[in-house]
Amino acid sequence: MLTYIVRRLVTAALILLGASFLVYLLTALSGDPLQDLRASNAPNRQALMDARINLLDLDTPAPLRYFKWLGGAAQCLVPFGNACNLGKNIAGQPITEALGFALVQTLTLVTGATVLAILIGISLGIVTALRQYSALDYGVTFMAFLFFSLPIFWVAVLLKEFGAIGFNDFLRNPEIPPAVALGIGAVLGLIGAVVVGGAVKRRLIVGGSVFAAVSLVLFYFSLTQWFRNPGLGPVIIAIMGAGIAVGITILVSGLKNRKALQSSLIVVGIGVIAYFAVQPLLNDATGLMIFLLAIATILVGVAVGYFMGGYDRGQSMRAAGLTAFLVGALLVVDRFMQAWPSYFNNSRVRGRPIATIGAGTPNIQGDFWIMSTDTLTHLVLPTIALILVSLASYTRFTRSSMLEIMNMDYIRTARAKGLSERSVIMGHAFRNALIPIATIVAFDIGALIGGAVITETVFSVRGMGFLFIDGLLHTDPNPVMGVFLCVAITAMVFNLIADLAYSALDPRVRIKA
């Protein structure tokens, strides 16, 4: 095992050397770094050109310059040496500093989008595989093809127009005309009827109730101007929490496991009580505190499951822990909604909360909730765009992986020995279908940092992609190399993790040392 990892790392280092040489040469070849100065009419043109030639060391030929750069970069390998030198960009800023800033920006942008895309994509893939050849399957397949074919910059412009400008206009006077409410209800009801499947009667009942519920809720929102002053309150949290508890229990253990259901419901009760207890605490929240609270919440849930016990203690603990986490998330959402009016009326935001560009409103002041809301409103559009374009591959991949598993002999055996459909799907099929998905996910996470170039450009986020394109347009190899190093190293590390994870998850695959 160790031999294998060492061998992989040595190969990776050699590949990295070759690739970095290639990228350096290509970048240096791609244009003339003095172009803008040659065209300028400034009186000190020659001095400026000399300065830039000095800064970028243009008198040295590119292959030699690469080895100079490599010498600096090699110092990054010295642990705690603090002598990391990736050169400076055309403005004289050290690349290590620029990279640090850009990395934070990019990670903020892509993390949420990737997690959501994976979750939604896998769930859609499973549902479509279970309802193969249904209207839902055809619909999702077509949507997947469509999303595959969408240029993200085009989607982004549409989102800016309708998601931001349109929604902000709507917020100025948040009244939903009855016809629109009925229309949205009808569309969602139709989707509900398609998703639920089964006999016509069942579909009609589900579709009709979704239609009625959605329309009524929208009427209510319109009457109370909910979008201006959103909030959940303890009653809604209790109702939604009960729904979550039942849903999670169905997925994790099945409703027959009464202990699991009871522990989930107890957790919801604790959550509603905690709603009143933590409000003062949440008023001076910090990111760390929210994180610690989340862990505490999960621990409480697991503890409840443990003490409820039952014939399968693990199931109760899992169900209660998941429910606790989701109910805790509801509490946080509620607190965000409480902060919404003050964010909305902030003098910097001026009643147009959904932003189209940038990573934050300039010079905004406020507590944790205001600042987080600001980040979130800036993330909404890029996240939706990224989810749309990356959703399709996860859906298709999960669907085919799941279909393949569902035709396996051991699934038939599991059915034949009388297991419930839930435990066949969740316990036998889904877990095995996850093995290939896990490797794909690891690959994708490795490719993440460099993958959002276009999104960053469209939404003017100054992340890794921006650094790369900007360096390229100025024929400045140093930022390009910095970005390339980060991207390539993450990609290689995650490829290695993917291979190791595969052999860990699937005992049939053994690594040859």
Added chain:
Amino acid sequence: MSQPTQEEELLAQQALAEAAAIQTGSEVTSGLSQGQIVRKRFFGHTGALIGLAVFAVIFLLAFTSVGAFGIPGWWKYNHVDVSPLVNDGTPTSSLWPFAWGEHPFGQDRIGRDLFAMTMRGAQQSITVMLLIGGIAGAIGAIVGGLAGYFRGWVEATLMRLTDVIIIIPLLLLAAVVGQIANRRDEGSWLTGFAANNGVVILGIFLGFVSWVGLARLVRGEFLTLREREFVDAARISGASNARIIFKHILPNAVGVLIVNVTLTMSAAILLETALSYLGLGVKAPDTSLGLLVAQNQEAFATRPWLFWFPGLFIILICLSINFIGDGLRDAFDPRQKKFRAKSAIETAKHSSATTAPVTRTPKGS
């Protein structure tokens, strides 16, 4: 051709024909060649046929309307002509009653005809796409085939080269070569050619970096096929390496190649439009679909049609190529069942052990 090979092929074909016959529910037909079977399966795939038709229409429209290769087209404007604004540039076409009008897709602010610009853009994007597909397919097949067939140091060298290129994210690499392809500052032989054929250069450069995934797939295919009995038989009967590669292995690997070239092309359209959008691909005064979207996104509030039509064409081209690729994959992969709900449900209802379709064929995975 040696005897065992033919037998092997015949067996494979029979199994394929049986599978096809059982799936379509028709009478057992014997003696179909692999090409015929693939064609039959492809033309039974509704999505792929629609995709093919849409792509053909767009292709013809794009190349005949504004003219190509110096041949004038039938449309009265071209992408640089400025004409007086008609109706403030709004599109004049209407679906009912159907009419083209003077400027079917409208005009931009200075009066250029959007239909001509979109067609020119589609032409450029399709050219780049075909070039990328062709070049990447050829290089991928050669590199992958040589590495998979000869093994040893050839494989080591070629695959390390592939590893080096594959570690650089495609969009970043494409951005760099796009920038190189757009270099116009030297008096080299490239400059004269590139001044007139910018997209051709861009397509060729992008093709040179897009082949790595294909090479890996083809190598895998060659690795399995070269261990097969019919290859051994051919080698024993004295066939040369070239003959084995071209006559025995390549025809069996061609399915994987074609399918993945198609999928590469659908990604290529998005790659080219994205590069042009970023300002690293096709540059003004020439135009491409991505460039049109980039130039007109600011005008969305006042002239939305400038934004809708180029984007619509990107999606249509990419979607149709994706559907064609999906149809080809189904046609080449006999283990994948045809996407036909009614018959699938019926066979599921009436199936018994005797009618289980023979879908496993000797063709390699």
